[in-house]
Amino acid sequence: MGKQGSPRMLGADCNKAGLFHGFKNDPSKISSCKVLYGGKRHVWLRKNLRLMVITFVLMGFLFLLDSLVFSIFDPTKSSTTKKSTETKVMTANVNEGKRPVQMYGRLMNLAASTLAEKEFRQDSTKFWKETYPKASIWRPCADTNSLINPVVWAGKPKKSNGFILVSANGGLNQQRVAVCNAVAVASLLNATLVIPTFLYSNVWKDPSQFGDIYQLDHFMNNLKDDVNIVKELPSHLKSLNFEAIGSLITDADIPKEATPTDYVTTVLPLLLKNGIVHFLGFGNRLGFDPLPFELQRLRCKCNFHSLRFAPKIKRIGSLLIKRIRKFDAARNMLDRQLLGNFMSTIPLKGKDTAIRDPSKYLALHLRFEVDMVAYSQCEFGGGEDERKELQAYRESHFPLLIERLKKSKPTSPTELRKLGRCPLTPEEAALVLAGLGFNRGTFIYLAGSGIYGGQSRMHPLTSLYPNLVTKEDLLTPGELKPLRNFSSQLAALDFIACATADVFAITDSGSQLSSLVSGYRTYYGGGHAPTLRPSKKRLAAILLENSTIAWDSFEERIRKMIDESQRVRVRGNKKSIYRQPRCLECMCKYR
Numbered sequence: 177m178g179k180q181g182s183p184r185m186l187g188a189d190c191n192k193a194g195l196f197h198g199f200k201n202d203p204s205k206i207s208s209c210k211v212l213y214g215g216k217r218h219v220w221l222r223k224n225l226r227l228m229v230i231t232f233v234l235m236g237f238l239f240l241l242d243s244l245v246f247s248i249f250d251p252t253k254s255s256t257t258k259k260s261t262e263t264k265v266m267t268a269n270v271n272e273g274k275r276p277v278q279m280y281g282r283l284m285n286l287a288a289s290t291l292a293e294k295e296f297r298q299d300s301t302k303f304w305k306e307t308y309p310k311a312s313i314w315r316p317c318a319d320t321n322s323l324i325n326p327v328v329w330a331g332k333p334k335k336s337n338g339f340i341l342v343s344a345n346g347g348l349n350q351q352r353v354a355v356c357n358a359v360a361v362a363s364l365l366n367a368t369l370v371i372p373t374f375l376y377s378n379v380w381k382d383p384s385q386f387g388d389i390y391q392l393d394h395f396m397n398n399l400k401d402d403v404n405i406v407k408e409l410p411s412h413l414k415s416l417n418f419e420a421i422g423s424l425i426t427d428a429d430i431p432k433e434a435t436p437t438d439y440v441t442t443v444l445p446l447l448l449k450n451g452i453v454h455f456l457g458f459g460n461r462l463g464f465d466p467l468p469f470e471l472q473r474l475r476c477k478c479n480f481h482s483l484r485f486a487p488k489i490k491r492i493g494s495l496l497i498k499r500i501r502k503f504d505a506a507r508n509m510l511d512r513q514l515l516g517n518f519m520s521t522i523p524l525k526g527k528d529t530a531i532r533d534p535s536k537y538l539a540l541h542l543r544f545e546v547d548m549v550a551y552s553q554c555e556f557g558g559g560e561d562e563r564k565e566l567q568a569y570r571e572s573h574f575p576l577l578i579e580r581l582k583k584s585k586p587t588s589p590t591e592l593r594k595l596g597r598c599p600l601t602p603e604e605a606a607l608v609l610a611g612l613g614f615n616r617g618t619f620i621y622l623a624g625s626g627i628y629g630g631q632s633r634m635h636p637l638t639s640l641y642p643n644l645v646t647k648e649d650l651l652t653p654g655e656l657k658p659l660r661n662f663s664s665q666l667a668a669l670d671f672i673a674c675a676t677a678d679v680f681a682i683t684d685s686g687s688q689l690s691s692l693v694s695g696y697r698t699y700y701g702g703g704h705a706p707t708l709r710p711s712k713k714r715l716a717a718i719l720l721e722n723s724t725i726a727w728d729s730f731e732e733r734i735r736k737m738i739d740e741s742q743r744v745r746v747r748g749n750k751k752s753i754y755r756q757p758r759c760l761e762c763m764c765k766y767r
Contacts, residue, residue, distance in 0.1 A: 274629070274630075274631070274632040275632060276631075276632050276633075276635035276636060277556070277557050277558050277603075277629060277632050277633055277636075278557065278603060278636055279556070279557040279601065279603060279604075279719075279722075280603060280604075280607060280719060280722045282722055282723060283607055283719070283722050283725070283727075283730065284603065284606075284607070284636055284639075284640075286727040286730075287606070287607055287610035287611075287640060287727075288639070288640060290610065290727055291610060291615060291616045291640060292616070294613070294615050294616070295615055295616050295617065298615075299613065299615065300613075300615070301612055301613030301614050301615070302613070303612045303613065303614070303679065303706065303708065303738065304536060304678060304679060304706075305704070305706065306701075306703050306704055306705070306706045306742070307706070307739060307742050308742060308743060308744045309703070310703075310744045311698075311701075311703035311704075311744045312702055312703025312704070313703070313765055313766045314698070314703070314744075314758050314763045314764070314765055314766075315702070315763060315764050315765075315766060316480065316509075316699055316700060316762075316763060316764075317762065317763050317764035318473055318476035318477040318480055318481060318757075318761070318762045318763070319477055319480075319481045332363070332401065332402055332403055332404055335366070336366060336367060336368040336404050337365060337366045337367050337444070337447050337448055338367055338368070338447045338448070338450070338451040338452050338453070339367065339368050339369075339370055339406075339409060339413065339451065339452045339453075340358065340361065340362050340365070340367045340368065340369050340370065340447070340452075340453055340455070341370050341373075341409070341418075341452065341453070341454040341455065342354065342355075342358040342369070342370075342372040342373070342454075342455045342458045343372070343373050343374075343375050343454070343455065343456050343457065343458065344358075344372050344373070344374055344375065344457075344458055344459065345374075345375045345377060345457045345458075345459060346377070346380075346459060346688075347377070347379075347380050347382075347663065347664055347667060347688075348389070348663075348664040348665075348667040348668060348671070348689075349667070349671075349688030349689050349691075349692050350459055350460075350688055351372075351374050351664070352479070352483060352688075352692060353459070353460060353688065353692075353754060354372065354458050354459050354460075355372050355386075355478065355483065356475045356478040356479045356483075356754070357458070357460075357461065357462040357475065358372055358455070358458060359399065359402075359403055359474060359475065359478045359482075360462060360467075360471045360474050360475045360478075361439060361443075361455075361462060362403050362404070362405075363402060363403050363470075363471060363474055364436055364439055364440075364471060365439060365440075365443065365444055365447055367404070367447060367453075368404040368405070368406055369403055369404065369405050369406075370405075370406055370407070370408060370409055371386050371387075371392065371395075371396075371405065371406070371407050371408070372386060372458075373385060373386070374386065374664075375457065380663045380664065381661075381663065382661075382662050382663045382664045382665075383662075384662050384664045384665055387486070388486065388662070388665065389485065389486055389489065389664055389665060389668060390483050390484060390485060390486060391484045391485070391486055391487070392407070394482070394484050395482050395483065395484075398477075398481055398482040399477070399478065399482050402474055402477070403474075409452075413451070413452055416452065418452070418453075418454040421450050422446060422449075422450070423446055423447075423450045423452055423453045423454055424453075424454050424456060425442075425443060425446070425453055425454065425455050425456065426456050426457055427457050427458075427459070427461065429442065430442065430443070430455075430461045431461075432460060432461065433460065433461075433462070433463035433464075433750075434461050434462055434463060435463055435466065435467075436466075436467060436468070436471070439462075463750065464750050464751060464752060464753055465749050465750045469760075469761055472753055472759075472761035472762070473761045473762065475753055475754075476699075476753060476757055476761060476762035479692075479695075479754050480696070480699050480700070480757070480762070484513075484516070485514070485668050485672070487518075488658055488659075489659070489665055489668045489669070489672075490514070490515050490516055490518045491518050492651065492655060492656070492658070492659065492669060493514065493515055493518070493668070493669055493672040493673070494515045494518035494519050495651060495655060496647055496650055496651060496669055496672065496673055497511070497515065497519070497672065497673065497676055498519075499650045499651075500535070500537050500619070500621060500645075500650065500673065501534035501535050501537065502534065502535050503534030503535065504519070504520050505519060505520045506519035506520065507534060508700075508701075508702065508704070509700045509701075509702060510675055510676050510696070510697065510700045510701060510705060511676055513700050514672050514675055514676060515672070515676075535619060536619065536678045537618075537619040537620065537621055537677055537678055538609075538614065538618055538619070538620050538621070538677060538678065538679040538680075538681055539620075539621045539623060539673055539674040539677035539679070539680050539681070540605065540609075540620050540621065540622055540623065540644075540681045540682075540683075541623040541624065541670075541674060541680075541681070541682050541683065541684075541687070541689055541690050541693075542600075542602060542605060542622065542623075542624065542627060542683055543599050543600075543624075543683050543684035543687050543690075544599050544600070544601060544602060544627050544628050544629075544633065544683070545624070545626050545627070545628060546566075546569060546626070546628040547569075547573065548599050548684075549566065549599055549628045550566045550569040550570050550573070550574070551570070551574060551577065552592065552597060552598050552599055553570075553581075553586070553587070553589065553592060554589050554592050554593060554597065554598035554599070555589040556598075556601055556629075557601075558629070593716045594713070594716055594717070594720075595713060596711065596712035596713025596714075596715075596716055597712070598712065598716070599683065599684060600683035600684070600710070600712060600715070601633060601636075602627065602633050602634050602636060602637040603633075603636035603637065604683075604715065604719065605637060605681070605683055606636055606637040606640045606641060607719070607730075607734075608681075608708075608710050608715065608734055608738075609640075609641065609681065610640055611730055611731045611733075611734030611735065612708070612731075612734060612735060612738060613731070613735075614641075616640065616641065616642070617643060618641055618643065619643045619645075620641055620643060620644040620645070621644075621645060621646070621673050621674070621677065622644055622645065622646050623646075623670040623673065623674050623689065624667075624670060624689075647666070647669050647670065647673065667689070670689065671689065671692070671693060674689070674693045675693050675696045675697055677705075679706050679707075679708060680693060680694065680697060680705070680706070680707045680708070681707075681708040682694065682707065682708070682709055683710070684712075685709050691752060691754060691755035692754055692755070693707075694707040694709075694755060695752070695753075695754045695755040695756065695757050698756070698757055698758060699757045699762065699763065706742060707742070708738050708741070708742075709738070709741040709742075710734075710737060710738065710741070711737055711741065714733075714737050715734075715737065718730065718733050718734065718737075744758070745758065746758050746759055747759040747762075
């Protein structure tokens with residue numbers, strides 16, 4: 177074959193000519209080269225088409241497989257987490273287009289990277305357990321039937337001085353305190369207590385009465401040796417006009433944290449005169465010191481032994497706890513006291529119940545409702561829109577506060593935060609948990625609802641801790657139906673879930689739920705039910721260094737703050753016996 181007919185040589189000429197632009201003025205050569213390249217490309221495609229198709233199919237299959245595996249094993253996409261994002265409290269403002277509100281962006285970034293490292297190393301925090309072993313030397317002892325260190329008690333008087341009616345206001349926890357205080361006052365005045373009634377509140381909007389929340393017969397039987405208790409007034413007293421005869425007693429007549437002397441001098445004469453007194457709006461009207469040993473013990477007995485939730489609340493509460501733990505049996509005394517026979521003493525066996533240790537969970541009580549946020553007069557990083565919104569709420573709901581502010585020099589929001597007077601935001605709660613070493617997979621039960629700002633506020637918390645749920649996530653609408661429209665009965669579920677948690681974390685130690693639950697955990701927890709209480713003042717000082725503080729230093733200071741709050745302390749003078757029952761009136765001490 178001649179030189180002109182050689183494809184190899186022609187290809188070489190084409191390459192060479194192309195490099196040196198030799199075809200610029202010879203269209204025939206350009207045409208012949210195009211034909212040659214087109215033929216070669218057609219032959220190559222025909223030979224390799226099958227290999228290319230197989231390669232693309234294999235790549236597609238691997239991509240689909242990777243997506244499937246990721247959706248199965250990604251902890252942030254678990255069914256529980258997915259469901260929790262549908263919760264009302266989480267999604268309140270998603271459709272409103274509000275952006276997440278963040279005050280501590282730098283620390284949040286450090287927390288996120290630290291949690292990612294901990295997840296890879298599978299680190300665990302020490303705060304799942306009580307850090308002070310001495311907590312276990314205190315045991316329940318307020319019940320007079322206790323065989324251990326029984327309290328010498330003369331019992332109830334043979335003759336009653338008259339009847340005491342109590343109308344308790346507030347929600348579940350305020351009413352609980354009122355009931356226990358009423359028992360103590362009835363004993364103090366040698367009176368017969370009529371089962372307290374609960375006032376209807378425009379805030380709580382719950383018509384529940386005593387028997388709807390607590391076991392009435394157990395309450396009466398448990399206290400029968402201590403106080404005379406009847407279900408209702410005798411018929412001849414029901415028609416009395418208490419205000420007309422001077423037997424109506426309001427909060428204005430009895431000082432807050434009143435002493436026994438206040439009752440003996442103010443109430444007893446009316447009781448002896450008319451044979452009956454009616455405490456209207458009776459709440460926090462009995463102090464803690466000075467009070468006789470027997471009355472303190474009686475209040476403890478009422479709170480920790482006499483008030484048991486009604487069966488329907490226990491039944492639904494047991495469903496809630498079983499689904500949180502993925503475990504069917506009672507683990508400890510807290511479970512048995514709060515849920516009774518609705519929790520088995522032996523784990524069920526079978527396909528639906530894995531034989532393993534129950535899942536650990538942390539219960540978190542966030543006090544970040546709009547009323548608390550507005551009343552605080554603090555600022556929370558939401559800018560001018562937030563300031564206007566909270567001011568409008570104050571003017572509408574707190575007119576007395578507005579009047580007081582007009583007459584006094586206002587304290588700046590910055591100073592209020594430094595003083596520890598600002599409610600902790602969900603973001604601040606998340607930073608505390610991260611500083612304590614709780615990993616990203618921690619299962620968190622959120623008590624309550626109505627978080628101010630909805631998803632825009634919750635996002636910093638859920639971004640660090642996606643496994644966060646509420647009772648509405650874990651129980652079906654049908655299961656919750658018996659308690660719907662009864663806020664106090666629903667609050668009882670939160671009480672149960674918080675009290676039986678492995679760890680209980682609070683953001684406001686002054687709230688009634690936090691106080692009563694932490695006290696219940698102290699009383700029945702056997703030294704194995706830690707409660708985490710951040711100091712708002714100390715935390716504010718730490719967070720002021722958001723722009724400069726190293727994460728190691730942040731962790732160290734957060735852990736020291738919580739460690740110090742967990743020290744085992746005996747109840748101090750004038751401290752709540754419901755929150756701090758470690759005292760000889762309530763508990764027995766074993767050395």
